Amino acid sequence: DSGVTQTPKHLITATGQRVTLRCSPRSGDLSVYWYQQSLDQGLQFLIQYYNGEERAKGNILERFSAQQFPDLHSELNLSSLELGDSALYFCASTTRPGDSNSPLHFGNGTRLTVT
Amino acid sequence: GIQVEQSPPDLILQEGANSTLRCNFSDSVNNLQWFHQNPWGQLINLFYIPSGTKQNGRLSATTVATERYSLLYISSSQTTDSGVYFCAVAGWRDDKIIFGKGTRLHILP
Numbered sequence: 397d398s399g400v401t402q403t404p405k406h407l408i409t410a411t412g413q414r415v416t417l418r419c420s421p422r423s424g425d426l427s428v429y430w431y432q433q434s435l436d437q438g439l440q441f442l443i444q445y446y447n448g449e450e451r452a453k454g455n456i457l458e459r460f461s462a463q464q465f466p467d468l469h470s471e472l473n474l475s476s477l478e479l480g481d482s483a484l485y486f487c488a489s490t491t492r493p494g495d496s497n498s499p500l501h502f503g504n505g506t507r508l509t510v511t
Numbered sequence: 512g513i514q515v516e517q518s519p520p521d522l523i524l525q526e527g528a529n530s531t532l533r534c535n536f537s538d539s540v541n542n543l544q545w546f547h548q549n550p551w552g553q554l555i556n557l558f559y560i561p562s563g564t565k566q567n568g569r570l571s572a573t574t575v576a577t578e579r580y581s582l583l584y585i586s587s588s589q590t591t592d593s594g595v596y597f598c599a600v601a602g603w604r605d606d607k608i609i610f611g612k613g614t615r616l617h618i619l620p
Binding site: 398427429431437438439440441444446451452454484486488493497498499500501502504505 | 542544553555559597601605607610611612
């Protein structure tokens, strides 16, 4: 168990809808990363937060947004969903990026299916 | 941004064989990690290794930062080693951790 909790595990929704994915980082970790993994693809970096502030952004669509709350949990909001948004969404946490020996720990992911 | 290339893309081996997976990156890094994604989709951190050599049981990794590559060695492969192995790096400019496309390893019994 990595200590990173993602909910829900599975989500099935229709095109045009909006969903929220939730992530609770490991105890003591201040930074949260979000990744998208489409079928048989690698992990695409979406966005990163550190102690409540956005620190780095990848190729995240304008329809997607995220935030990290004061209790350090994070939410990824996906709106106007399209079939191509179907994927596994991972959250990962770490103590402080760039510090020596600060490994990334992943949650088990949320599998989103858009029909 | 930093580019990460992993090779080979696919590898099929018999149980008991050894293997070497390679990760090349395009710029200097302050963070390099190896992950294993098992057939159930879980991502497990294997090594945090921006430089030097580490060993953990049958697995070991070496990063030569000056030459911009890292190697993951798996010895005496077991069927449970099957899955996808990812290399991920971050540069000095920001905290983005970028993943390579992975090496898919299939160990035959």
